[in-house]
Amino acid sequence: xxxxxxxxxxxxxxxRGAMGRAQAPSGAAVRDLDGRTxxxxxxxxxxxxxxxLQVAVATAIASGxxxxxxxxxxxxxxxxxxxxxxAEVSDSAAVIRTDLHGEPIDG
Numbered sequence: 001x002x003x004x005x006x007x008x009x010x011x012x013x014x015x016r017g018a019m020g021r022a023q024a025p026s027g028a029a030v031r032d033l034d035g036r037t038x039x040x041x042x043x044x045x046x047x048x049x050x051x052x053l054q055v056a057v058a059t060a061i062a063s064g065x066x067x068x069x070x071x072x073x074x075x076x077x078x079x080x081x082x083x084x085x086x087a088e089v090s091d092s093a094a095v096i097r098t099d100l101h102g103e104p105i106d107g
Contacts, residue, residue: 011072012102014039026075028052032065053082068093
């Protein structure tokens with residue numbers, strides 16, 4: 001896989017930071033059409049369960065984002081429920097999956 005450009009590498013850093021702060025198993029970050037970034041970590045409460053990507057997308061939408069250029073999912077699953085939310089808003093947004101160290105995963 002080709003190296004990430006600077007903007008996508010920034011998303012990886014933001015996603016890993018959110019994951020680390022929350023001590024969560026995964027993290028995510030999105031970049032909206034204006035270049036603003038939003039990050040989130042997985043939430044696992046007895047009353048609320050969200051994937052990291054769901055958190056990042058919801059935060060962006062709640063902040064007024066109308067679409068997305070790209071998303072990064074660190075340590076998440078291929079079938080992450082946040083992918084559906086991302087596609088509902090921007091089906092052409094690039095999605096980059098990485099391992100827990102931020103290394104891109106093919107596929």
